Amino acid sequence: MAYYHVEHTGLKGFITHEDNESAHVAGYPGDVWVTENTTWATRVGAVEKTKTEAQALVDAAISGSVYEEGEPNAGEQIVLVLP
């Protein structure tokens, strides 16, 4: 599994059906993407990161976000661990 950083263009086609059917592209906060699809990464100009670097981007993006009322750990900082 590889970790990438690239800002979503917001345009149709940023990820195509073919991309996801070839190898699923999973997005995370902080413009972090996890995939084995190197063809997609090259096409969109994604920059490969180490898992540690990618996790730091995710952590920064969700810093200050807390679990909502009714969820376990309500009010505490949300934790999102990359696969």
Next chain:
Amino acid sequence: MAELDDTEITGSVLLGQSAENTGSAGNLWFDSDENIMKYSYSLEVVAWSTGGNLNTGRSCLAGAGTQDATLAFGGQTPAAVTCTEEYDGSTETWTNITPATLSATYQNAGAGTQNAALSFGGTPVNTCTQEYNGSTWSAGGNLNTGRGLLGGAGTQDAALAFGGSFFSCRSETEEYNGSTETWTSNSPTNYLSTARGTVAGAGTQNAGLAIGGITPSAVSCTEEYNGTSWSAGGALITARGRIAGAGTQDAALAMTGGVTCTEEYDGSTWSESTAAPASRTYNAGAGTQDAAVTFGGTAPSNLTLEYSRTFPTLVCCL
């Protein structure tokens, strides 16, 4: 000017007609009563209006159907509720359906029509699926992944469940087969690219649309489902979650979500439309891009809002 008689001389150019000749657009005629040329034209009007109030104000409910024949089910007040209400758009009234008791659930998703609806999922990790036949609810097959705040699309016989949240945002997508009452998934090929909760849905099982959501930040991303996988669509102009959706994959509507702005999707890009009169969250939506309805929402609320595109015929004097 000479007086003209009431004679139609072409398909669209009418002479000597009275002011009653306003039935269709594109007509040019001479109004002999007022002694003036007139022209009728059609004007696109997109507007919000207030509908009848839900009998039970609630948030985190689900909806199905059309603007004229809507179904509201589940939700919280803040306790989870079991009630089902049917909306008659012609009279703008909600009617409690008794004893159409849904198993108490909130943050569930809906699909289908007023007389053939589907409720699925809910908080905390509800796998429950229930089918409505116009008078009663019955149990359907369970979701494989229990979750609330998920998106829904499609029909009672062919529904789509995607995303959701409880403790973590979900990307799982499941397809419902009403004849076998089973949900299936194709992990991870048909998972959303962006896991998210409070995502809105539109479209069908084979042409679905996932709109906005939270990851936990509000996102603008739109994804399109083709029955096999998701692809990126055009991004919302305003990122938001807790949003209501309506319409199809090629003609969708994004309503509210903590903001008043309304956006229309054409299958590629979103454009801004007439703003809603009130900001809502955790409300439900139903209908089409041209005739939608949204109802309920935080605080809990019983407010119903109708979104309509009409083309009234107007007459101008030349």
